[in-house]
Amino acid sequence: MEVKHQVFVSSTYRDLVEERKEVIHALLELDCIPAGMELFPATDEDAWSLITEIIDGCDYYILILAGKYGSTNSDGVGYTEMEFDYAVATGKPVICFVHENIGDLSSSKVESSEVGKERLEKFRSKAQLKHCKFWTSPHDLGGKVSRSLIQLKKKHPSDGWVPGRYAADQNMLSEMERLRSRVIELESLANENSAPKDFDELIGGEDEYKIAWNLFVDSEGNSENINLSATWDRIFSYCGTALVGECTSQDLAQKIRLVYFHAIPKEYRDFNKFERIVLYKNCEDQICVQLQALGLMTTGDKKRSVSDTNTYWKLTPFGEKYLIKVRALRRSSSR
Template sequence: MDKRYQVFISSTFEDLQEERKEVMQALLELDCIPAGMELFPASNDDQWTLIKRVIDDSDYYLLILAGRYGSTNDEGMGYTEMEYRYAVEKNKPIISFLHKNPGAIQSSKSEQSLDGKEKLKLFRELAQKKMNKFWTNPDDLGSVVSRSMIRLTKDYPATGWVRADEIVDENSMKEILLLQKENSELKEKLQSLNTTAPVGTDKLSQGEDEIDISYVYHYINTQDKEYIGEDAYMFTWNEIFRIIAPYLIDECDESTLSKVLKNYLKDKYYDAIVLIKQQEKIKKISNSYIKPENFQVIKVQLKALGLIQKSLKNRSVKDTFNYWKLTPYGDYVMTQLVAIKNKK
């Protein structure tokens, strides 16, 4: 929804007309709505009621202070200071822009009376107790206002104004709030699913439970005769998943997964395989692999545990491989098993 902020510009008028134009231009370029004395005189009791109403309706209050204190009411307080104090009373976000060197301002735009100078001095000190910036000329003021208003609206977000046709009615707002609640609940449920095992998997073999995997090898013995050997080796489900899971972060074909398991088995049981070679007088192993039946069981079990799922990505007709990838829960379990823990 496109929101615009109304900004009340408070200052003396005659001596700061050029500066006010620069400030209004800066505010308009920020899609703000300037409001100030150009719309009404500032020395009429009836108009003071109007001024207070405009300040009430404004989102931010901006004070420009230079060399004049300005016209006063019957009690001797300047109307600009009255506006400032009223904005403070109403807790409006306020920022003051004070001339950096009041002594350098030409005399025609400066207070002439000692009383006026003293009141301006006290008012300036009052304004410096809240957020304030300094400026030297109209162009500089416009730039400072632009930068400051961007920061002010971020630090102190206000209600703002929107087009009437963009306002959401009460029923629509209730529906939006209900949908937001449902969306939040669904996100929590999804997050829980990502870190929780699927229902029913507690009855399945998993974790540190063990499984035998058969290593099949075709070999030639010292008499140059060809044989097929098969030996079973013990693994846990966590061990198997820890080895193949990183390959499934994106996706991986079944042939590669089988080779990864075979190579891990050969490394883990290297000494046992060397001993078999010696006992069987094996001269050369021509081919070796994980027994296909075992690999199918591993694949089905990991799928049943909710750790992997088949990839449905479209591929070329020539690509006939089956591809697998991690489920969100599988990704979570992999992180727990593979990621390096802090030693502290």
């Protein structure tokens, strides 16, 4: 009779979404049952009791470490490290996968504080005392998990789980199907709420986009071509509020014009009127393409009359979070 094994996958989450997907797929291909806290719905039970209960029910434990130490308890110990320590203390067969070179990771995926870096380095050293492999990419990680788990199962045989068709009742089968659906749902949600894979490689944030406009420079009507600059975050902060409920291309263009009207130097502001500002089509198109590439907006999907030929735009789920980030009021750092 074929035996299936349950494997607890422990890691930080937000910075390792793609890596966890590769590992989960690798485990499923090996007929293993992946387990991890993001796969389970919230309960009223004590969180740590639930974690230990799940680890106890698993046959093997996998640790994935990259550039983040992760959230900590009140004593400053990371939850991922607590899971690792518990698995080791209870004699669970453990295998660790540590990123080979943290310097290759983007700044958003590494610890920024000295305290976080120190904690991570100590954890990496501890993990390397166990059976450890180094990885460089999600695909590389998935392959190494597959090969390593085969060897781990041979070295540490486990009773595992009996397939449902032999021992599970209908309730068990329904629960398994529910959990599979939950995995798919969470993976889809993570993709929708995450930045595009190449987000850090794209021009955006505090990078500037310049547009040359012919402006009046004095009360005599003399004009000059002047470069007006606005950061991509500033452009999005103006456009984002219109995108909340979907807007037309014309509405979006008006917001972009307003950004650059406010970028006119003060000494020329009184000589130029907003109505005179013209947004060139190629500039409008470039801004629209860039906001889409950054994963901040997409085409609208509300039902409208057949006679409505306007193009509509709306925020993406990631765009909604990013808009809050760039528009939210913050306390002064000087306090």
